[in-house]
Amino acid sequence: MTQQPARQLKLGAILAGVGTDHTRWRDPALAGDASIDINWYIENARLAEAAKFDLVFIVDSPFITPDTAPHFLNRLEPLTLLSALAVSTSKIGLVGTLTTSYWEPYNVARQFGSLDHISKGRAGWNVVTTGLEGAARNYGRDEHFDHAVRYERAGEFVDVVQGLWDSYEDDAFPRDKAAGVFLDKTKQHALNHKGKHFSVAGPLALSRSRQGQPVIFQAGVSGAGRDLGARIAEGVFAGVDTFEDAVEYYADLKARAAAQGRDPDHLSVLPGISPIIADTDEEAQAIAEARAGSREIDKLLVELGRAFGYHDFKQYPLDGPFPDVSQLSLNSYKGHAERIVRISQAENLTVRQAAERFGRWKANFVGSPQTVADEIERWFVGRAVDGFILHVTGPDDFARFREKVVPLLQAKGLFRTEYEHDTLRGHLGLPVPENRWTQAPGQIAAE
Incomplete structure (x- = not known):
C-alpha cells in the first residue's frame, strides 16, 4: 500500500504596504510610501521566500473613497507588481486579485498566463466578484451587478479563462528549423465559447506553462461564494474569526467540494491572520491592547x-x-x-x-512565539485550516514571525525546511491539470 504523504501546513504573506487599517502606516519602521515602492515588495517577497513560504498575495479592489484605508488609497496594480516580483524571486508563489465583474476573460487569461510564464509556473489568480457597489461607476455602469449574477458570471468567466489556457497542447510547437515547422496546427484549438455572459472564440496566443495553468484562489463567505469556491478554487482565503467558526467553514467547504466530485485535499483553506508576538504572553497582550486602544x-x-x-x-x-x-x-x-x-x-x-x-483585523494569535506556534498547530491539526495567510505591514511583526515562530513550526514537523518544488502547484500539493484536448474523447464530451 502506498503511504500518503503527511499533511503540511501552508503559509502565505499578504504584502499590504502601509496597511489596510488606519494606524499601521504611522509605524516609524515602515516607509510612508511602501504601497507604491517596488523595492519594499521585492524585499518582503524575498524574506518570505527565505522563510520558505508558499506564496505572496496582492489584494486589490476597483473602488475607493476619501476614508478608505491608507494602503488602498495609493497602491500598485497587482499584475504589474507581480511581474516584477517574478524576476526578483525564484521559488515562492505569486498570487494576485482580479475581478470577474469588470474585466474580460481573454485579457485575464493572457495576463495571468503571461505571469505564469515569466515566473516559470508560480502564478495564482484570486477570483473575486467585487463587493463594492461604487466600482460600477468606474466601469461605465450605473449599478453594480446583482449578487447572484456576479457569482453566475464568475463561474462562466473562470470556465472560459481555463479553456483559453488550454488553447495549445503541450507539444504544439515543434520549432523544427530544418523542416520550417514552427507550429503543429492540429494542436492549436479554438474555444468557440458562447454562453450567457460571454462569447469568446480563442485561441489564446500563449502556450501553457510548467504548472499547466495558474492556481485558482477565491474568497467567499455567502452560500453562493462557498458554492463557487467548492467548484473552482484550489485555495480559499477564508474569512473566519474563531476556531469554532473555522472548523464549521472548513468542513462545509470540503463537503461542498466533494459533492462536486473533487478531491477535498486539492482545496486549501487559508484564513488571514495578523499575529502579535513578543517575548512573553503578557507583553504580547499589552501590545495588542495598546494597538486596539490607538484605533x-x-x-x-x-x-x-x-x-x-x-x-x-x-x-x-x-x-x-x-x-x-x-x-x-x-x-x-x-x-x-x-x-x-x-x-x-x-x-x-x-x-x-x-x-x-x-472594524479591524482580528489579532487572534497573540502571545510568545511558542504560544502562537501552538495555536497555529491547534487550528491545523483540528482541521480548522490548511494554513494561514500572514498580513505583512510592520517589519518587526513579520521578522518575529519568520525568525521565532517558523522555526518552531518546522521543529514540530508541520512546515517545510526547504522547498521541494519550484512551482506554486508543487508547493500546494496540486496536480498539473491535464489539457482538455489530450483527454480521452469521452472526458471531453462529458465536459
Missing part, C-alpha cells in the same frame, strides 16, 4: 461600513443599538455583512461594540 472610533466605523458598500455608520448614536441594515447586505460583501448583522442582533451589540469587533 480611532471614526476609522473603525468606516471599516465597519465597508462591508455594506461604505455605508455611513457615523450617523447612528455610538452607544445605541446596532441598526437594521440587513437590506444593505444584499449586493455588497454579502456573506460578511450578513454575519455582522446576525451577530450584532444576537448579542445586542451597540454601534460602538460592532465597530470595535468588526
Whole structure:
C-alpha cells in the first residue's frame, strides 16, 4: 500500500504596504510610501521566500473613497507588481486579485498566463466578484451587478479563462528549423465559447506553462461564494474569526467540494491572520491592547461600513443599538455583512461594540512565539485550516514571525525546511491539470 504523504501546513504573506487599517502606516519602521515602492515588495517577497513560504498575495479592489484605508488609497496594480516580483524571486508563489465583474476573460487569461510564464509556473489568480457597489461607476455602469449574477458570471468567466489556457497542447510547437515547422496546427484549438455572459472564440496566443495553468484562489463567505469556491478554487482565503467558526467553514467547504466530485485535499483553506508576538504572553497582550486602544472610533466605523458598500455608520448614536441594515447586505460583501448583522442582533451589540469587533483585523494569535506556534498547530491539526495567510505591514511583526515562530513550526514537523518544488502547484500539493484536448474523447464530451 502506498503511504500518503503527511499533511503540511501552508503559509502565505499578504504584502499590504502601509496597511489596510488606519494606524499601521504611522509605524516609524515602515516607509510612508511602501504601497507604491517596488523595492519594499521585492524585499518582503524575498524574506518570505527565505522563510520558505508558499506564496505572496496582492489584494486589490476597483473602488475607493476619501476614508478608505491608507494602503488602498495609493497602491500598485497587482499584475504589474507581480511581474516584477517574478524576476526578483525564484521559488515562492505569486498570487494576485482580479475581478470577474469588470474585466474580460481573454485579457485575464493572457495576463495571468503571461505571469505564469515569466515566473516559470508560480502564478495564482484570486477570483473575486467585487463587493463594492461604487466600482460600477468606474466601469461605465450605473449599478453594480446583482449578487447572484456576479457569482453566475464568475463561474462562466473562470470556465472560459481555463479553456483559453488550454488553447495549445503541450507539444504544439515543434520549432523544427530544418523542416520550417514552427507550429503543429492540429494542436492549436479554438474555444468557440458562447454562453450567457460571454462569447469568446480563442485561441489564446500563449502556450501553457510548467504548472499547466495558474492556481485558482477565491474568497467567499455567502452560500453562493462557498458554492463557487467548492467548484473552482484550489485555495480559499477564508474569512473566519474563531476556531469554532473555522472548523464549521472548513468542513462545509470540503463537503461542498466533494459533492462536486473533487478531491477535498486539492482545496486549501487559508484564513488571514495578523499575529502579535513578543517575548512573553503578557507583553504580547499589552501590545495588542495598546494597538486596539490607538484605533480611532471614526476609522473603525468606516471599516465597519465597508462591508455594506461604505455605508455611513457615523450617523447612528455610538452607544445605541446596532441598526437594521440587513437590506444593505444584499449586493455588497454579502456573506460578511450578513454575519455582522446576525451577530450584532444576537448579542445586542451597540454601534460602538460592532465597530470595535468588526472594524479591524482580528489579532487572534497573540502571545510568545511558542504560544502562537501552538495555536497555529491547534487550528491545523483540528482541521480548522490548511494554513494561514500572514498580513505583512510592520517589519518587526513579520521578522518575529519568520525568525521565532517558523522555526518552531518546522521543529514540530508541520512546515517545510526547504522547498521541494519550484512551482506554486508543487508547493500546494496540486496536480498539473491535464489539457482538455489530450483527454480521452469521452472526458471531453462529458465536459
